[in-house]
Structures are given as C-alpha cells and as structure tokens.
Amino acid sequence: MTYQFDWSVLWTGQSGEWLLQGILTTLGISTLAWLLAAALGTVSGALRTVPFAPLRALATCYVEFFRNVPLLVWMFFWYFAVPPLLPGPLQDWLFNHGAEFWAGMFALGVYHGARFSEMIRSGIQSIPKTQFEAALSTGLTTAQTYRFVIIPIALRLIIPPIANESLNLLKNSSVALTISVTELTFQTRQIETYTARAFEALTAGTVIYLALCLGIATLMTKIERRFALPGMIGRVASAEH
Amino acid sequence: MKKMLTLLVAIALGAVTPAMAETTLEKIARTGVLTIGARTGSPPFAFVDAQNQWVGFSIDLVEQLILPTLSKKVGKPVKLEKKESTPPTRIPLLASNAVDLIAETMTDTRSRRDSVDFSLTFFVTGAQFLVKKGSPIKGIKSIAGRRVAAQQGSTNARIIREQAPKAQLREFPDQPAAFQALAQGQVDTYTNDGIQLAGLKAKAPNPRGWEIVGDFYSYEPYGMALRKGDADFRGVVNNGLMEGIDSGKFFDIYEKWFGPKGELPYPMSPDIKKFMIYQAVPK
Numbered sequence: 001m002t003y004q005f006d007w008s009v010l011w012t013g014q015s016g017e018w019l020l021q022g023i024l025t026t027l028g029i030s031t032l033a034w035l036l037a038a039a040l041g042t043v044s045g046a047l048r049t050v051p052f053a054p055l056r057a058l059a060t061c062y063v064e065f066f067r068n069v070p071l072l073v074w075m076f077f078w079y080f081a082v083p084p085l086l087p088g089p090l091q092d093w094l095f096n097h098g099a100e101f102w103a104g105m106f107a108l109g110v111y112h113g114a115r116f117s118e119m120i121r122s123g124i125q126s127i128p129k130t131q132f133e134a135a136l137s138t139g140l141t142t143a144q145t146y147r148f149v150i151i152p153i154a155l156r157l158i159i160p161p162i163a164n165e166s167l168n169l170l171k172n173s174s175v176a177l178t179i180s181v182t183e184l185t186f187q188t189r190q191i192e193t194y195t196a197r198a199f200e201a202l203t204a205g206t207v208i209y210l211a212l213c214l215g216i217a218t219l220m221t222k223i224e225r226r227f228a229l230p231g232m233i234g235r236v237a238s239a240e241h
Numbered sequence: 242m243k244k245m246l247t248l249l250v251a252i253a254l255g256a257v258t259p260a261m262a263e264t265t266l267e268k269i270a271r272t273g274v275l276t277i278g279a280r281t282g283s284p285p286f287a288f289v290d291a292q293n294q295w296v297g298f299s300i301d302l303v304e305q306l307i308l309p310t311l312s313k314k315v316g317k318p319v320k321l322e323k324k325e326s327t328p329p330t331r332i333p334l335l336a337s338n339a340v341d342l343i344a345e346t347m348t349d350t351r352s353r354r355d356s357v358d359f360s361l362t363f364f365v366t367g368a369q370f371l372v373k374k375g376s377p378i379k380g381i382k383s384i385a386g387r388r389v390a391a392q393q394g395s396t397n398a399r400i401i402r403e404q405a406p407k408a409q410l411r412e413f414p415d416q417p418a419a420f421q422a423l424a425q426g427q428v429d430t431y432t433n434d435g436i437q438l439a440g441l442k443a444k445a446p447n448p449r450g451w452e453i454v455g456d457f458y459s460y461e462p463y464g465m466a467l468r469k470g471d472a473d474f475r476g477v478v479n480n481g482l483m484e485g486i487d488s489g490k491f492f493d494i495y496e497k498w499f500g501p502k503g504e505l506p507y508p509m510s511p512d513i514k515k516f517m518i519y520q521a522v523p524k
Contacts, residue, residue, distance in 0.1 A: 076418075079422075079427065080421055080422070080425060080427075083425070083426075083427070084425065091426065092426070095388060095426065095427050095428075096388065096409070099427060100411065100427075177393075177414065178413070178414055178418065179413075179418070180390070180393075180411040180412050180413050180422075182412075186393070189393065189394060190394070192394070193393075193394040193395075193398075193399070194399065
C-alpha cells in the first residue's frame with residue numbers, strides 16, 4: 001500500500017496560522033538568544049586572551065561549564081531551577097508572561113555564547129602578535145587595543161564559523177519544546193496530532209527550517225562581503241559563496 | 242518479507258471476516274480453557290506483582306465474575322489462561338483466535354467497534370485536573386486565565402483549546418516535566434485522564450498535598466474486547482459482569498484495587514456507580 005499524501009492539511013483549518021506562529025516564535029527566540037550569545041561570546045572570548053590570569057580563568061570556567069552540559073539540561077535548569085530563586089510575586093508574574101520563552105532564550109543564548117566564545121578566541125589568536133604590539137605602541141591602552149583593533153578584525157575573521165553556529169542555534173531552538181515553548185517543531189507536531197498526517201507536517205517543518213537556514217546563510221555571506229577588509233581577508237571579496 | 246506480508250494480510254482479513262469453524266463457546270466447551278489477553282505492566286488493571294503473580298482488577302473480573310458464569314454455560318469447569326497483549330497486538334491476537342477476550346485498559350470507541358465487539362463498560366475514566374490541595378480550580382469551567390499543563394499531542398489539550406480558550410495552555414512532552422512544573426508553580430494545574438493523575442498522585446512524595454478535581458470533560462470507557470459477531474459468547478461475558486454488579490461483588494473487586502487501601506486509590510464517583518448499576522439489565 002502506498003501512502004496517500006494530502007498536502008491540503010497544511011493550509012486548511014488552523015494549520016497555516018499555527019505554522020506562522022511557530023515560525024515567529026522560532027525566529028523570536030533565536031534572534032534574542034543570538035544577541036545574548038554574541039554579547040557573552042565576544043566578552044568571554046576576548047577575556048580568554050587578555051594578559052590577566054583571573055579574568056582568563058573566569059572566562060574559561062564559563063565556557064567549559066556551559067558548553068559541556070547538554071542543552072536539554074540547560075532548558076530544564078533555566079525553567080525549573082532559576083525561578084525559585086526569584087521573589088514570589090515576580091515568579092508568578094513571569095509564569096503568566098511567557099516564562100518558558102525567556103527560560104528557553106537564556107538556555108540557548110548562554111549555551112551558544114560559550115560556543116561563540118571559542119570562535120572569538122580563535123579569531124583573536126589568529127591575529128599576529130605584532131598587530132597587538134603595534135596598536136599598543138601607538139599609545140592605546142590594552143582595553144582600547146581590543147576595542148578598536150583586535151576585536152573588529154577578529155569578528156570579521158570568524159564570520160564563516162559564526163554563520164555555522166548561528167544555523168545550529170536556530171535549529172537547537174526546537175529543544176525548547178520540552179519546556180512547552182510553542183515554536184516551529186511544536187506546531188508541526190500539533191498539526192500532526194490534529195490531522196494524523198505525520199509526513200506532511202514534518203515535511204512542512206523541514207522545508208521551513210531549510211528556508212530559514214538558507215536565509216541566514218545568505219545574510220551572513222552578505223555581511224562577510226560588506227565588512228571584508230581589503231587586503232586582509234581579500235579572498236572573500238571575490239569568492240563565490 | 243513476502244511471507245510476513247501475506248501473514249499480516251491474513252490477520253487483517255481475519256479481523257474483518259472471522260472464519261468461524263466453531264464459535265468461541267464451542268471452542269471453550271471443547272478445550273475447557275478461556276484464554277484472555279492482558280497487560281503485564283498496567284497496574285492495577287493487570288500487572289505482575291511483587292510476588293511474581295500476574296494479578297489485577299481486570300483479571301479478577303474475569304476470574305471471579307465471568308469464569309463461573311461461563312462454566313455454568315458450557316457445563317464443565319473452565320480454566321483461565323493468560324497471554325500478554327499490548328495495544329498494537331491485541332486486535333490481531335483476538336482475530337487469530339490466539340485469545341478469546343481482551344481484558345485490559347482498552348477504551349471502547351465507535352471506530353474500534355468496526356473491528357471488534359465490546360462487553361459492558363467495566364471502568365470509566367476521563368480527563369480531570371490535578372491541583373495542589375486548596376486550589377481555586379474546580380474543573381474545566383474555572384481554568385480561564387489559569388496556567389494549565391497538558392500532555393503534548395493529547396486529545397485533552399485539544400479539548401481545552403476548544404472549550405476553554407482563555408486558559409493558558411502549556412504542553413509538555415512527558416508527564417514528569419509537567420508534574421515538576423505543577424509542583425513548582427510554573428503551572429496551576431495538570432490535566433490528563435483521571436486514572437493517570439491518580440497514579441501520579443500516588444507516586445508523588447506527598448500524595449495528600451494533591452487533589453484530583455472536576456467532572457470528566459472527556460470520556461474513556463474501558464470495555465473487554467471480543468471477536469466481532471460472536472453474540473453468544475458476548476452474552477455470557479456480559480451476564481457474568483451484570484451478576485457481579487447485581488450482587489455487589491463487582492464493587493468489592495473495585496474496592497480491592499481502587500479503594501483507599503488498594504493498589505491505586507481512585508474512588509468511584511456516585512455517577513459512575515449509578516451508571517454501572519444501570520448497565521445491568523433486569524433478569
């Protein structure tokens with residue numbers, strides 16, 4: 001017996017609305033988590049290279065702790081273990097206003113921040129030491145050297161791996177369904193429950209993830225070209241994606 | 242592979258047109274054995290207990306209510322034989338004559354009645370709410386604005402969405418996560434079939450701190466399944482259950498498993514008791 005596909009389940013009833021809602025939630029949680037991850041990653045990545053041991057140790061602790069524990073555990077941590085630390089009324093307010101979304105966002109952001117951090121560090125360490133010394137010799141302080149010379153170059157160098165990690169972040173956002181965030185995968189399952197059409201629903205989900213990821217990849221390529229430093233990362237300007 | 246397929250088709254066809262060489266009653270009269278399909282891990286309906294005995298509510302019903310009636314009908318003592326059945330295997334087992342009666346947690350539904358017949362309803366459950374003792378939630382009418390946890394993909398979640406659109410539904414993929422969320426206050430209540438909630442409550446660190454509230458807002462009547470079109474055998478099974486209800490023995494057995502001291506306390510509501518009594522038609 002061959003399976004009879006019935007694609008109409010994807011636009012009849014509430015399916016379209018659910019999918020759209022799922023896409024918006026997935027994009028929302030991923031964008032916010034990405035911003036958090038980029039901020040944490042940049043700071044801790046830079047700290048891992050500074051000539052001051054306690055700061056390096058602090059950043060190393062953050063990275064090793066957060067990247068070596070499974071994301072699922074972090075989801076439960078931010079949803080179940082963090083709220084009890086807050087005062088009662090705030091807890092209740094949070095639970096009524098999308099606590100699961102914020103817990104999921106923090107879990108994703110902090111976890112991927114640790115991974116971003118390693119990329120930033122590798123970017124910084126790939127910059128010749130002489131560059132650092134040259135910047136210092138112009139009279140810049142260490143902080144200024146990082147702020148105006150090292151990090152701007154490092155960020156440009158690591159765009160390809162960051163693009164990679166961003167795609168991972170987007171796809172990992174589906175883990176948030178375990179704490180009842182109604183993102184794209186959740187909505188795909190919902191359609192499956194209502195229509196008993198597993199293949200159609202999963203195909204729709206797959207195609208949407210693929211489209212979102214291709215969109216991000218294209219965007220990252222554009223950014224890479226736009227910010228390329230002539231002469232330094234020269235190959236990029238002419239290379240096809 | 243092809244052989245397997247042929248076998249499957251044969252079983253499937255068997256379910257539609259049972260090739261009845263002899264009726265179930267004739268078979269039992271000849272062999273003196275009634276074979277039932279039951280679960281091994283579904284307490285308290287049918288499970289292997291600490292003494293390694295295969296026992297349970299549905300097994301007791303067959304042993305104490307149906308077997309005596311059956312023995313009387315065929316005119317000789319009938320022995321009980323148990324085989325394990327699970328949701329995916331139970332209908333094929335029945336159709337292939339491997340078992341004569343399915344006595345487990347099978348919900349009687351109209352679509353299932355297309356392939357098998359059902360006895361009287363012997364257990365009723367339905368969706369309810371688990372709340373912390375003293376919660377203002379009393380049922381599906383009082384959950385507007387409240388945070389309600391449900392099992393992802395369950396019919397319960399669907400009903401809540403339709404009947405109580407103002408509730409804040411949170412769907413969890415598994416029971417432990419949902420219960421944890423309830424215990425910590427992320428949600429105000431967790432909804433599932435009453436009997437599931439009773440199991441959860443019994444296993445909780447502090448069972449007395451929890452309450453199962455609300456009328457059933459979904460309906461799950463459990464029946465014993467038998468081969469379609471075997472009216473005489475079905476009559477005997479039903480008579481056994483009805484006599485048990487008349488004599489009160491049915492309720493004693495219920496009390497043994499679901500009473501306060503039972504394996505899983507799940508008191509029978511007055512409505513359900515009435516329903517059980519009305520199922521037993523006069524002699």
